[in-house]
Amino acid sequence: MRVLVTGGAGFIGSQIVTALTARGHDPVVLDALLPASRSAARPRPPLPPGGAWIHADVRHPAAVADALRGVDAVCHQAAMVGLGTDFSDAPDYVSCNDQGTAVLLAAMAEAGVADLVLAGSMVVYGEGRYDCARHGRVRPGPRAAADLAAGRFEPPCPTCGDALVPGLVGEDAPVDPRNVYATTKLAQEHLAAAWARSTGGRAVALRYHNVYGPGMPRDTPYAGVAAFFRSALERGEAPRVFEDGGQRRDFVHVRDVAEANAVALEAVHGRAPGVLTAYNTGSGTPHTVGETAAALAAAHGGPEPVVTGEFRLGDVRHITADSARLRAELGWKPRVGFDEGMAEFAAGGPEDAAC
Numbered sequence: 173m174r175v176l177v178t179g180g181a182g183f184i185g186s187q188i189v190t191a192l193t194a195r196g197h198d199p200v201v202l203d204a205l206l207p208a209s210r211s212a213a214r215p216r217p218p219l220p221p222g223g224a225w226i227h228a229d230v231r232h233p234a235a236v237a238d239a240l241r242g243v244d245a246v247c248h249q250a251a252m253v254g255l256g257t258d259f260s261d262a263p264d265y266v267s268c269n270d271q272g273t274a275v276l277l278a279a280m281a282e283a284g285v286a287d288l289v290l291a292g293s294m295v296v297y298g299e300g301r302y303d304c305a306r307h308g309r310v311r312p313g314p315r316a317a318a319d320l321a322a323g324r325f326e327p328p329c330p331t332c333g334d335a336l337v338p339g340l341v342g343e344d345a346p347v348d349p350r351n352v353y354a355t356t357k358l359a360q361e362h363l364a365a366a367w368a369r370s371t372g373g374r375a376v377a378l379r380y381h382n383v384y385g386p387g388m389p390r391d392t393p394y395a396g397v398a399a400f401f402r403s404a405l406e407r408g409e410a411p412r413v414f415e416d417g418g419q420r421r422d423f424v425h426v427r428d429v430a431e432a433n434a435v436a437l438e439a440v441h442g443r444a445p446g447v448l449t450a451y452n453t454g455s456g457t458p459h460t461v462g463e464t465a466a467a468l469a470a471a472h473g474g475p476e477p478v479v480t481g482e483f484r485l486g487d488v489r490h491i492t493a494d495s496a497r498l499r500a501e502l503g504w505k506p507r508v509g510f511d512e513g514m515a516e517f518a519a520g521g522p523e524d525a526a527c
């Protein structure tokens with residue numbers, strides 16, 4: 173199968189290209205090599221082995237139309253990622269992520285390419301799932317600055333104020349995007365659903381949780397928490413853990429995410445036309461941010477993490493995935509365990525050295 177991988181030079185996209193090639197497919201990469209996802213340590217990604225390569229922006233209709241020639245399916249990874257620096261980034265996020273997706277989908281409709289796998293994100297949910305002993309499933313709003321400053325990090329029940337039990341969020345949980353990036357990721361899904369309905373296309377959105385592993389962007393405002401911790405360790409500094417370190421996340425290895433994309437691309441053609449289905453893509457095993465810092469520090473040989481009590485307004489306390497639907501319907505299961513993956517990441521794999 174010939175697959176156009178937008179953003180195929182990125183952290184996740186380049187691993188998708190490797191996974192597709194290994195499974196006998198024929199990937200074509202379209203990537204603008206945006207400066208935001210590059211860093212001094214990773215100025216330009218290694219070009220994916222075996223894949224054809226187009227240096228272009230997904231917002232350019234002519235380039236996308238060219239790239240779609242002879243393509244059977246599209247794997248859309250290109251996006252500006254992370255929280256950005258401040259609200260002045262909003263037009264760039266919307267342009268890259270939503271205008272870009274609209275241009276791509278219009279070109280697919282024109283070219284008659286009807287199969288799409290989209291990089292979604294857990295950020296569409298806002299907070300994770302919470303249960304109150306008295307009120308059942310509840311939805312706490314964003315945490316108040318005063319609570320965070322006083323070290324009250326757990327969101328209380330919005331009705332009775334009692335402590336809540338965090339759980340695994342399912343795909344049918346209500347969406348609640350809380351920042352510009354999250355809003356653009358949700359809009360991508362809505363655009364893809366609208367495209368599927370109006371053209372008879374078939375779409376799968378994989379809502380990735382915290383992806384980590386070799387080639388992860390680092391030393392940029394867009395880097396993920398595991399990359400920040402590892403960069404600190406490499407400088408000989410202690411990883412600085414915000415809040416009390418008890419934030420629960422689902423860390424999923426980039427090779428597992430790449431495999432999920434390959435499996436979804438192989439399955440999407442057999443699905444009902446006109447529909448987008450969303451799948452959580454996580455390891456299914458929650459870990460705290462504190463545990464992650466400790467695992468990386470131990471694998472690196474120190475120094476021990478420092479829990480600072482600092483916080484970022486807008487950070488979510490807990491968000492962990494129920495990825496049962498992806499396992500049951502597409503037969504995917506993660507292979508890289510937390511300890512093994514974090515130890516490999518702390519050591520820096522051969523792929524990192526090449527970046």
Ligand SMILES: NC(=O)c1ccc[n+]([C@@H]2O[C@H](COP(=O)([O-])OP(=O)(O)OC[C@H]3O[C@@H](n4cnc5c(N)ncnc54)[C@H](O)[C@@H]3O)[C@@H](O)[C@H]2O)c1
Pocket residue numbers: 178179180181182183184185202203204205206207208209228229230231248249250251252253268272291292293294357379380381382383384389396
């Ligand atoms: N890393 C995570 O933890 C995570 C979690 C959830 C979702 N995602 C999603 O996964 C996808 C890939 O993210 P990543 O972590 O690999 O980031 P990345 O920055 O490493 O890769 C994104 C790639 O897309 C390219 N790109 C961006 N805008 C483009 C445009 N307009 N035209 C062409 N190319 C463009 C960039 O140059 C980059 O190579 C994104 O859609 C992101 O929203 C990532």
Ligand SMILES: [Zn+2]
Pocket residue numbers: 304305306307329330331332333334
């Ligand atoms: Zn309650």
